[in-house]
Amino acid sequence: MGTSCCRRRCSRSIRARRSSPSNKRPAVKVALLGGSFNPPHVGHLMAATYVHATQGVEAVWLMPTFHHPFGKQLESFEARVRMCEALCRETSGWLQTSLVEREVGGGGRTVDTLAFLVERHPDIQFSLIIGSDILRDLPNWKDFDRIQKMAHVLVLYRAGYPAPDTVGPPLAEVSSTQVRELLARGQEPAELVPSGVLAVAREAGLFGLGAPRARAD
Numbered sequence: 541m542g543t544s545c546c547r548r549r550c551s552r553s554i555r556a557r558r559s560s561p562s563n564k565r566p567a568v569k570v571a572l573l574g575g576s577f578n579p580p581h582v583g584h585l586m587a588a589t590y591v592h593a594t595q596g597v598e599a600v601w602l603m604p605t606f607h608h609p610f611g612k613q614l615e616s617f618e619a620r621v622r623m624c625e626a627l628c629r630e631t632s633g634w635l636q637t638s639l640v641e642r643e644v645g646g647g648g649r650t651v652d653t654l655a656f657l658v659e660r661h662p663d664i665q666f667s668l669i670i671g672s673d674i675l676r677d678l679p680n681w682k683d684f685d686r687i688q689k690m691a692h693v694l695v696l697y698r699a700g701y702p703a704p705d706t707v708g709p710p711l712a713e714v715s716s717t718q719v720r721e722l723l724a725r726g727q728e729p730a731e732l733v734p735s736g737v738l739a740v741a742r743e744a745g746l747f748g749l750g751a752p753r754a755r756a757d
């Protein structure tokens with residue numbers, strides 16, 4: 541999948557729109573869900589599904605970070621992309637994985653990614669999904685005001701992080717941190733991570749999976 545695929549799919553709908561007799565058709569709407577995805581989990585899937593089901597967007601693009609702006613230590617970009625692609629396979633095709641953050645490079649700031657996407661896809665109207673836990677970090681984001689000019693920002697209510705002006709009901713109480721902690725204890729987070737994502741993680745030996753476990757005796 542990846543960016544090229546997002547471009548292909550969107551180009552198709554854009555071409556269809558351009559060949560339409562009316563040029564008053566609304567823009568193609570795409571919601572972006574950026575994240576570490578270390579690993580992706582059912583909370584990401586629920587967030588994307590909620591937005592696709594209620595916000596009138598044709599597609600949701602997962603944008604795994606290439607360089608995390610705050611320097612989080614993560615599994616490799618390629619491995620996280622493969623896990624995101626496995627998450628996307630849980631849907632009928634409206635959820636796609638974008639490699640754009642690798643293409644943009646730099647410090648991994650969302651404003652730069654968004655500016656790049658807006659220029660590349662002038663016919664797409666972007667919205668940006670963030671969970672309400674992110675609100676406390678926003679003062680440290682680069683140019684959040686500019687982000688709001690380029691995209692409609694949708695703040696989803698992440699369970700445990702109530703805030704004013706969130707959209708929708710509280711979403712699943714699950715995090716990648718919790719998943720990593722379970723894996724580190726040798727527990728299978730089968731109820732929190734789709735099996736296809738876990739299969740990719742296992743096959744690639746991510747999060748210590750498949751590594752020899754220390755014996756207590």
Ligand SMILES: Nc1ncnc2c1ncn2[C@@H]1O[C@H](COP(=O)(O)OP(=O)(O)OP(=O)(O)O)[C@@H](O)[C@H]1O
Pocket residue numbers: 573574575576577578582583584587669670671672673674696697698699711712713714715716717718
């Ligand atoms: N359970 C959830 N409900 C709603 N939004 C979520 C949920 N989990 C993640 N998100 C949102 O998805 C985006 C990407 O999240 P990220 O990949 O950092 O996952 P995370 O679970 O927060 O990871 P970590 O525990 O490693 O910090 C963020 O905007 C975050 O708020």
Ligand SMILES: O=C(O)c1ccc[n+]([C@@H]2O[C@H](COP(=O)([O-])O)[C@@H](O)[C@H]2O)c1
Pocket residue numbers: 573574575576577603605608609610612648649650651674677680681682
């Ligand atoms: O643009 C910024 O300054 C900025 C600072 C921190 C995080 N972000 C983005 O926010 C998204 C969620 O980040 P995180 O740490 O919750 O995985 C991800 O796409 C990051 O690139 C963006």
